[in-house]
Amino acid sequence: MAKKTSYPKSDIRVLLLEGVSQNAVDTFREAGYSQIEVHDKSLPEDELKRRIAEAHIIGIRSRTQLTAEMLAEARRLIAIGCFCIGTSQVDLDAAELLGIPVFNAPYSNTRSVAELVVAEAIMLMRGIPQKSAQCHRGGWSKSAAGSHEVRGKTIGIVGYGHIGTQVGLIAEALGMRVVFHDIEAKLSLGNAHAAAGLDDLLAQSDVVTLHVPETPATRDMIGASQIASMRPGAHLINASRGKVVDIDALAGALQSGQLGGAAVDVFPVEPKANGDLFESPLVGLDNVILTPHIGGSTLEAQDNIGLEVAAKLVRYSDNGSTLSAVNFPEVTLPGHEGSLRLLHIHRNVPGMLSRVNEIFSQAGVNIDGQFLRTHPNVGYVVIDVAATDAQAVQLKEQLAAIPGTLRTRSLV
Ligand SMILES: NC(=O)C1=CN([C@@H]2O[C@H](COP(=O)(O)OP(=O)(O)OC[C@H]3O[C@@H](n4cnc5c(N)ncnc54)[C@H](O)[C@@H]3O)[C@@H](O)[C@H]2O)C=CC1
Ligand SMILES: O=C(O)C(=O)COP(=O)(O)O
Numbered sequence: 001m002a003k004k005t006s007y008p009k010s011d012i013r014v015l016l017l018e019g020v021s022q023n024a025v026d027t028f029r030e031a032g033y034s035q036i037e038v039h040d041k042s043l044p045e046d047e048l049k050r051r052i053a054e055a056h057i058i059g060i061r062s063r064t065q066l067t068a069e070m071l072a073e074a075r076r077l078i079a080i081g082c083f084c085i086g087t088s089q090v091d092l093d094a095a096e097l098l099g100i101p102v103f104n105a106p107y108s109n110t111r112s113v114a115e116l117v118v119a120e121a122i123m124l125m126r127g128i129p130q131k132s133a134q135c136h137r138g139g140w141s142k143s144a145a146g147s148h149e150v151r152g153k154t155i156g157i158v159g160y161g162h163i164g165t166q167v168g169l170i171a172e173a174l175g176m177r178v179v180f181h182d183i184e185a186k187l188s189l190g191n192a193h194a195a196a197g198l199d200d201l202l203a204q205s206d207v208v209t210l211h212v213p214e215t216p217a218t219r220d221m222i223g224a225s226q227i228a229s230m231r232p233g234a235h236l237i238n239a240s241r242g243k244v245v246d247i248d249a250l251a252g253a254l255q256s257g258q259l260g261g262a263a264v265d266v267f268p269v270e271p272k273a274n275g276d277l278f279e280s281p282l283v284g285l286d287n288v289i290l291t292p293h294i295g296g297s298t299l300e301a302q303d304n305i306g307l308e309v310a311a312k313l314v315r316y317s318d319n320g321s322t323l324s325a326v327n328f329p330e331v332t333l334p335g336h337e338g339s340l341r342l343l344h345i346h347r348n349v350p351g352m353l354s355r356v357n358e359i360f361s362q363a364g365v366n367i368d369g370q371f372l373r374t375h376p377n378v379g380y381v382v383i384d385v386a387a388t389d390a391q392a393v394q395l396k397e398q399l400a401a402i403p404g405t406l407r408t409r410s411l412v
Contacts, residue, residue: 007056007409009033012317013076015051018042018061020083021306031314041273049073057313059083060090062293063272068094078409079316081309082326084296085109085162088214088241092327096378099345099407101328103312107162108304109296113211113239114166116295120263121171121207123289124235125150129261133286146233146260148206151175156205158198158221159212159240160186167209168192179204183217202229207237214241224249233260239295242267251281254288263289320382320411322373329373329380339368339384340392341411347404348379356381359398365391378406 009032016024019040028036042063043051052058052066052074059081060066066080068091080090082104095102123129125148134141155171157164160180168178169189178192181201188194195201198221202208208230212218222236223246230236236259238245247268253259264282270293271278282288296305315321320343321333333341346352353372360367360383369384387395392410400408 007078010035012056013037013054014057014059014313015039015055016059017064018083020059020061021302023303023306024059024081024083024310027307027310027314031318033314044272045070052077057081057317059309059313062086062089063270064089066090066095071095071098071100074098074100078407079103079313081313083305083309086213086241087326093377096327096375097406099378101316101322101325103309103316103325105305105308106324108308109298109301110162110166112298112301113163113295114170116265116291117163117167117209117237117239117263118170118174120237120289121155121176121209121235122150122174124207124237124261124263125153127261127287129289130286150207153177153206154179154204156180156195156201156208157192158201158208158210160192160194161211163239164209164211165189167211198226199229202226203231205234206231207235209237210240210244212240212244214243218244220244220246222246222250224252227253227259230259232258235259235261235263237263239263239265242270248281251285254282254285261287261289263291265291265295266293318411320409322380329375329378331371331373331380331382333371333382334369336369336384336411338386340387342383342385342395342399343407343409343411344381344383344399344402344405345407346379346381346402347406348374348377349404352379352402352404353381355402356383356399359395359402360385363391363395363398365395
């Protein structure tokens with residue numbers, strides 16, 4: 001009998017890195033996938049190149065860099081799962097042009113980051129990092145000098161998205177005044193209000209917290225001149241991405257006392273694995289809370305992320321749905337029981353759909369359903385047909401031969 005599916009489930013290799021939750025493994029197993037390789041850290045570049053060449057599905061967190069060069073090795077890869085929120089570690093455009101959708105978990109660790117940030121705001125405003133460091137060294141300095149309640153103080157949130165809004169709501173419940181800055185117009189939650197701009201926010205905040213993604217526009221968005229616009233003795237929290245802050249400028253401002261303190265969870269360069277040496281100009285500064293990129297690292301968040309991203313990957317692999325892909329035309333698909341489903345991912349050039357349909361009309365095969373979405377560069381069309389096994393193989397080959405085709409798959 002001719003082979004009807006591009007990849008029967010038993011042949012699909014799933015590679016999960018960076019200690020992705022067991023929930024993800026269970027989700028794949030329950031869906032009938034058996035070839036699941038799990039690593040508790042990211043892989044060195046050479047090894048990753050070898051492993052990714054064999055994988056059909058890869059799951060990573062924030063450490064694994066999937067550059068265009070790395071993706072060029074991924075000849076069999078059909079989908080990428082970022083088991084986190086940020087996706088800047090993946091070259092999303094390169095993945096799209098290879099016909100590979102990328103999925104993430106846009107909300108599952110939001111609350112974990114927000115709770116940590118608000119706790120850090122309290123710690124910083126009480127001078128706890130310095131006081132704790134002194135006690136650890138045998139010192140004792142009981143004093144109220146420089147210690148403040150957060151009640152009535154202003155928290156400035158840069159990036160009022162999922163995390164930023166949660167921080168705002170929790171901070172307001174503690175009696176803080178909340179101002180925010182975002183490049184998009186945002187609905188203010190509670191009594192929060194939009195600052196006139198970044199400088200305005202910096203000038204009125206006792207604590208500034210960053211919740212923007214890493215983009216060309218946010219790189220070094222907090223440098224020496226922005227720090228100079230902050231209130232003398234104010235505090236900075238960064239649990240977004242390391243490259244958003246000029247870390248040398250921050251270290252200078254903390255040493256000089258221009259800033260009162262900082263809490264930093266993310267760094268321009270982070271160790272690849274637990275146990276690797278961590279180096280930063282902030283090391284040794286008593287007024288800084290340093291954490292090893294654990295904003296989203298709670299058991300609750302990791303369990304939810306494992307379920308959410310694995311379910312999206314399974315759904316795409318089994319059914320073709322790309323709902324909530326971050327780089328790809330989004331198609332929500334019904335089940336296709338009884339039909340052959342063909343997926344055709346192509347460069348978005350004029351005339352592609354008519355070439356696709358021509359193949360079915362010439363083969364005398366009726367189309368039961370068709371779904372199309374396009375992005376500026378890439379189009380994704382899904383065609384459900386009643387076809388014999390022999391027709392299925394031929395149709396897929398013909399679709400693959402259309403110039404501009406990036407990838408085809410067939411699902412039964
Ligand atoms: N430390 C950790 O473990 C974690 C860190 N993160 C980081 O936090 C970031 C934010 O996460 P979410 O709130 O879920 O993202 P989100 O996409 O919901 O919100 C980001 C907000 O930033 C705004 N923004 C983008 N560029 C901006 C600019 N140049 N200036 C001002 N605002 C700008 C956007 O309009 C959006 O409202 C993620 O991209 C990720 O890098 C996320 C989870 C865990
Ligand atoms: O969700 C994110 O963007 C994070 O930064 C968390 O990354 P992690 O999964 O802890 O490597």
